[in-house]
Amino acid sequence: MNNFSYTKVSTTDQAISQIDGDIRNKIVAGGTNLNDLLKYFITKADKLVDINPIAENNSIIRLETGGVRIGALHTNADMAYDPIIEERYPLLSKAILAGASAQIRNMATNGGNLMQRTRCYYFYDITTPCNKRDPGSGCAAITGYNRIHAILGQSENCIAVFPSDMCVALAALNAAVNIKGPEGERVLAFAEFHRLSGDTPHIDNNLKHGEIITSIDLPAKGFEKNYSYLKLRDRSSYSFALVSVATGLDIENGIIKEARIALGGVAHKPWRSTEAEDFLKAKEPTRINFSEAAAIILKDAKGYEHNSFKIELAKRAIVRNCLMALNPESQRPGAKPSL
């Protein structure tokens, strides 16, 4: 790590003024991603602003809309095991518990989870070119070992994936991100929060430097009857997803009223397809219909030397997970395949 100064703040406004729009001043919450990146000299800081004491951003409240607001500073573990979340948003709970390890979930915060950076090996290796770490230097992954990389929505500038599990569920649930910055407060729909790599792979998301995530809103609809999270990876726990799927189904009289399918591990942001979700509307929840939806989601997928297998894997994972959603009790710890 480079040498930096350190300060603790107890309100969001203090955090904003301590950061002061300066890119070398960094917020630290759980520290599980930032401290790691600092140790590798991928991130450098002049000052760390510790936001953990901000009590106003560490609560869970029921909203008048019927939804729930979860504080940015709540830990991932406290979220996953909160009785309101377990009962109303079990999809979110399962997705969180499929990520990282128990120790890391005890430290990691909700805000930090949204802001975590890619696990592309070349991004972590400062001796190699990487447009995300060093804009304009090239992308070592495109012609390199790209087993964990993107198959949807990538650009030739960067084929990294966003590694979060929790955010895949938040995308499926149509969450919203509440933000406060020097210019006041604003709200970003979850789909608008993370970005595709495009021509600006160094920018992961639409939070401006100096802005703070204060909380995340979950809409009333939680898909608590028919939901499932499936995570496929090289080892069965404590590992990032090759492909993950969050499914929420609203089924009435044997017919799908609404379907949500979000993918993780395949793109620079959690991936959804309106076309596939519309296709499932008013259809029966059958393997054939889920296969059709999977084909629609993956129709523009493009693989590279080492990750083409992900295209077929993702299709099968979608079908499998939609079937698991019909019988949520079948789910195993760690979002392993069941049924």
Next chain:
Amino acid sequence: MKTEATHSTSLIVNEAAYNLELLPWVSLLDVLRDEIKLTGTKKGCDHGQCGACTIIVDGKRILSCLTLGVMKNGSEITTIEGIANGEKLHPLQQAFIEHDAFQCGYCTPGQICSAIGMLNEAKAKTREDVQELMSGNLCRCGASKGIINAIMEVKGDYHE
């Protein structure tokens, strides 16, 4: 040594109070090992990937390599050195011996602290749950089966 860059930080470690002058960029793991000289907590990877540095802070198991000493000012910490009752081993220490739950022993302090945290969390019902909730602690020697056996035994009578 107090300098312009240091922060006065008090930690309670295994019931003893320490008032330290810490540089902000020093991990809690390095504070424990190098400042307080409690070397039971191990550094495996220093990047959150192995669990060897697991300790209990304010009742929760966390990775000491991914947090900073200054961030834990005022916290109560338990490390492997603090879990036995005098000469009487903690039930998990005893069970690790009986179930052959280690070879080199390097992962063991982290495994035991993590298992204490897991049992306090009380979320694991089945053996599969225990395996999943202990997956943040790797064992290079492959003693994992003995480790899970030891924890299962203690879990059985843990809340007596």
